[in-house]
Amino acid sequence: MKPIFLAFISIAFAIQITNAVSDSVQTLGRPFIQRALQEAMQMVDAAYKYSRDADISKIEKRELSPFQLLSFSKRPSAETRTAVRAADYMEATLDIIHRKMSRIHKRSLNVTDLLSAEDLNVIARVTGCAAQTALPSCNTIPLVDKYRTISSVCNNKKSSRLGASNTPFTRWLPAQYDDGISIPRSWNLATKYSGFSLPLVRDVSNIILHTPNENLPQDNLYSFMLVLFGQWTDHDLTNTPTSPSIRSFNDGIDCSTSCQQAEPCFPVQIPPNDPRFEDTKSCIPFFRSAAACGTGYTGYIFGSSNVRFQINQLTSFIDASMIYGSTDSLANQLRDLTNDFGLMAVNQNYKDDGYDLLPFVNATKNFCATRSVVTKDPTAQEIQCFNAGDSRANENIALTAIHTMFLREHNRIAKIFRKLNPQWNGETIYQETRKVVGAFHQIMIYRDYLPIIIGPDAVNKYLSDYTGYDDSVDPSISSVFSTAAFRFAHLTIQPFIFRLDRSYQEHTLYPNVLLHKTFFTPWRIVFEGGIDPIIRGLISMPAKLNRQDRLMHDELRERLFQLTSQVALDLASLNLQRGRDHGLQGYNAWRGFCGLSQPKNEKELGEVLNNQTMAKTLIRLYGTPNNIDVWIGGIVEPFVPNGRVGPLFACLIGNQFQRIRDGDRFWWENTGIFTDSQKSALRNMSLHRIICDNTGVQEVPPSVFRYFPYNDNYTSCSDIPKFDFSAWKETTLGTHFLYRSNAFPINMSIEVITIDQRTVTYRVVSMPGDGTYLFHSLCYILHGHIRLTLGIRRNIVSYVLNDWDRFKVWTDDGTGNNYTTQEHYKSEMLKPFTYGSACELMAATELFGCRFQVYRNGQMFYTFRQPPMPLKHLRLTGDDFSSGHFDVYECLNSQKLDVKLSMKPVVYLQCLTDAECLFNTSPTNTVVIETNHETQTDYDNSNASCEI
CATH class of the missing domain: 3.90.70.80 (Cathepsin B; Chain A)
Structure with missing residues (x-):
């Protein structure tokens, strides 16, 4: 017998069963509200349980589908699950009230006409949405001016949730939804936009992006590490959760097996004569991003705009959250709290030639039990997924390798700080190390990465000299950045993960492996040579060149997250569908936002793209440049001078990173964050040195982001200057004693x-x-x-x-x-x-x-x-x-x-x-x-x- 902890028990405490009737308008009454809440919460909980049971069944049978792997890679933290569940509770409650009253009144009505202000407050409170929108106080957070909080709450002390985890993405242009609230473009395929229907996203993928794996154009200037570092950076900034339910709440449709459209199901429809789907189902499963509390159809509860917004479960700042986490619960889970040394937890079962590995996830079910399936060896030893600050750490082994390297870097610095300042306790060591690692990332991104991507003109326009923190700047990640602009790098991923030996030749024991065979395979790190061969491949092999006639190869378009013969996902289709899901306006609207020309016809579009053939194809699909999905429009633009994106994405990326920097109270150059001597030392940091200090790699190219074949001026690690931490030595008693009362932080x-x-x-x-x-x-x-x-x-x-x-x-x-x-x-x-x-x-x-x-x-x-x-x-x-x-x-x-x-x-x-x-x-x-x-x-x- 198990105790049944029904979520609606809280209703009994929050609602007094009385009827509420205003002077002029009769409202529904509390018993009705209570029943609606109970029904909604039971319905949502049942859908969640159905989905969880389905996942467990698939894991036990080792039949994980590609969409389940995608869902796992974006699994929300406990705090995010609470936020998503609250929004689902509220929307389901209002939907139940609306449906029941529509049957009674037999006419269209507005639910707000039947709910008193007190009713709305009760619904918000009981579902949990009120707690999600409340502003935390900054007055009681210890050292709020010295260290950033894990969740970035109170980075901006005037608006304490600005840029924090589990808050909505911002919008730079109004959303474009068919009903003005939530229904995405092309939900109804017959709907016309500027006189034309939108194409199926899979049609766009097949016609414009299709590229075989063979004979891909290589980027002769930049390395594959540039690509993975971009993904690494993205995983510090954006992660959009979907609803945990694979079943629609109202009618019980299973989105993983049905091609019907019913919230949260928004399947990618397959066009006739699609070469990959002739004998299979007619859609690819797709789940809408979860709505933030108080947005979409629930918005009027809070008296604000009711346009749907999506949740960013990460902080909006460059704070190395992919190492440390974006919530307190995950951050504490990732720490080694068995001692007072400020270390991150490491794997207790395996080593990598003496170096530490990421710890395993503490879970009874294993999404990463893929070895027997991939190797077709039923006796193969399986291991758990690795645990890290971002849930996508196991997405591919190159990303896992970078996660592992920076875990080691934290612990390396923490040990140095402990020797340098023996009076520091573990909490101070952890916070100071996290602060330095975060600064390392800010420097590498703005000094080394962004100039290559957006070019010098955009750098000068958006990222010129830093003038200090501005608390009026909103640093929140924009939906167009997350859903379109920063997905440009998908076109630069190689179809292989290269694994090289000490001579920078393909490893004889662990050769290069196709990308789709590296998804959720942490066992390749443990049993196939560790991270050194992968790091060598990243820094010495070129990126794929994004070219208008060779856009996305089949490893991503036809085999995404495919481990078995099951139908794989298509990354291009997912990107396009996600843009519509998030209500992004079309290509021309965003060019207008950036002050760029807005082509009106095929000829003008051809001039913008410098490619009349591409313009003709786009117009044949979309009818008008206004309708073109912003992601596809952005990726086919010619590069800006000395950059790797076109003018539109250079503008959007530059704009976003300007806001991230200027709206961050803990930006490394801001007054009081580091001393002048510490800033001077930080300017000398390099990714070269991090690689040398934390791997067995002994030689590195002159620049790890630029492509240099092996022996082209490669440098021995012994010749690269070590980072000087002497500026962190304390000569007087510091704030570390504020933490001395406890062995662990509270x-x-x-x-x-x-x-x-x-x-x-x-x-x-x-x-x-x-x-x-x-x-x-x-x-x-x-x-x-x-x-x-x-x-x-x-x-x-x-x-x-x-x-x-x-x-x-x-x-x-x-x-x-x-x-x-x-x-x-x-x-x-x-x-x-x-x-x-x-x-x-x-x-x-x-x-x-x-x-x-x-x-x-x-x-x-x-x-x-x-x-x-x-x-x-x-x-x-x-x-x-x-x-x-x-x-x-x-x-x-x-x-x-x-x-x-x-x-x-x-x-x-x-x-x-x-x-x-x-x-x-x-x-x-x-x-x-x-x-x-x-x-x-x-x-x-x-x-x-x-x-x-």
């Missing part, structure tokens, strides 16, 4: 939550450590610090084992099942990073003699125990107890007390049904457990004024 912020329809302000004490959140929270509640967490864990596990028959039905082994034996439970739960669940919270209430209220999305989610026990508050971020993130809610006026929580006797409420426990009804039976323990608390926060 961050605090302020949050308003709702109890019985009354708002209460709490301090949120954020807990670190993947799997240890619950035990850290309990330790902090009892002692005011988290140094005794392991002891708390051991005591709780012992308590459960001593009454196993009662507790075992509440245990959770991480897969949704109970632990079957005491031995299994003990061996797993005594590991320092195994998640706790409802079972351990139940045990804690008895062991420590207090009751807990758990809140999710600002609403009460679950209560353990009844009065008169002292009340403690916990915040849950995530879907359930066994995988969510726990933090502590602490009363603002709490004070340190010397209190003993008596634990004899303790009354345990033994519920005979799930419902009794779920709704805290009087138990059918109680069991009195005698204990002989007392626990001394250093800090008690159960001040009565915080209880309502």
